[in-house]
């Protein structure tokens with residue numbers, strides 16, 4: 276029996292096959308050009324052996340279907356498709372409705388489509404991936420796992436903005452939080468590594484990749500997170516600005532310096548590390564240029580680290596102390612110098628980095644000094660594993676409540 280995991284982006288599809296014991300058998304990355312006519316699928320098996328397969332197709336969605344077919348062919352099993360028990364799909368936005376993973380049916384797809392308004396870059400490719408899996412694997416159930424679901428547990432004091440309350444009740448303006456699959460995985464993994472129940476832990480989880488977010492987690496549930504109504508709020512990111520004074524945006528619009536379309540482009544695509552450095556959104560490039568003496572690359576690095584550190588401090592206060600600080604995703608896992616910068620000054624919170632452990636770290640690892648009262652963990656981001664576990668939970672108890680009562684599409688302004 277296999278579990279097929281799909282994580283669809285606008286021009287990429289990450290695939291993975293797990294067995295019923297949540298062991299990874301095969302993973303793949305399909306990439307294609309904007310015209311979707313051709314692309315390539317890079318596969319690697321459990322032993323790290325890699326191979327590449329060319330993809331050809333016609334029409335939107337077909338290239339994703341072709342990638343799934345190619346991956347299943349490559350398993351070598353004669354009837355690989357018939358061994359797939361469930362397909363699991365990462366969906367970025369689940370709104371207020373989806374508080375858990377959910378079996379996909381027509382109503383679920385309608386709701387995911389409605390939420391495209393809030394996640395125009397992310398929910399449409401997820402739908403294409405779902406429909407591609409339905410075509411390749413007819414009759415195989417699909418499970419949607421939402422990035423927002425972990426944050427359904429946020430209390431109102433954390434998910435409301437200090438805006439007129441009617442903006443929430445009538446227009447649905449609230450914090451949703453994103454990267455929830457990663458933050459949920461880190462919470463479980465930290466508890467396992469620290470050999471303590473999640474219920475006993477106060478954690479700050481920092482997902483630092485192209486997109487960046489941090490969460491405060493108490494007793495296994497989030498109590499605060501940096502991303503908000505959209506994935507634009509919070510920490511500085513590769514090309515996204517994170518939190519800025521909304522008065523700046525009003526000023527630019529009122530003065531006619533930027534229209535809404537150009538403002539959106541600037542905040543989402545021309546800000547963050549790229550905007551400040553003027554060089555790149557790629558952290559490796561920023562680090563190497565900063566080392567070579569590029570002034571604005573150095574500035575971008577400092578601003579990035581300052582914002583993460585300030586958030587860790589704020590969240591530690593929210594939690595009333597910290598048992599572990601967690602770094603994950605491309606930057607969090609791989610940049611020892613960023614982790615060292617962030618931890619400078621956090622000794623006041625009982626977090627003491629061991630410089631040698633940090634430099635030599637191979638995730639998953641604890642890089643805190645023995646004398647540190649809080650642990651500092653570097654975890655390999657494993658959203659796919661979390662999704663495979665969700666599938667096993669679903670297959671074990673398919674009748675468990677998947678979502679709250681009142682599951683008809685919303686007719687008020689809320690999401």
Ligand code: AMP
Pocket residue numbers: 483484485486513556557558559560562604605606609610
């Ligand atoms: P992700 O979105 O998790 O794939 O992370 C992408 C980010 O991680 C990019 O900014 C990369 O430059 C950064 N990254 C990947 N590998 C490294 C590395 N070895 N050192 C520093 N940053 C890295």
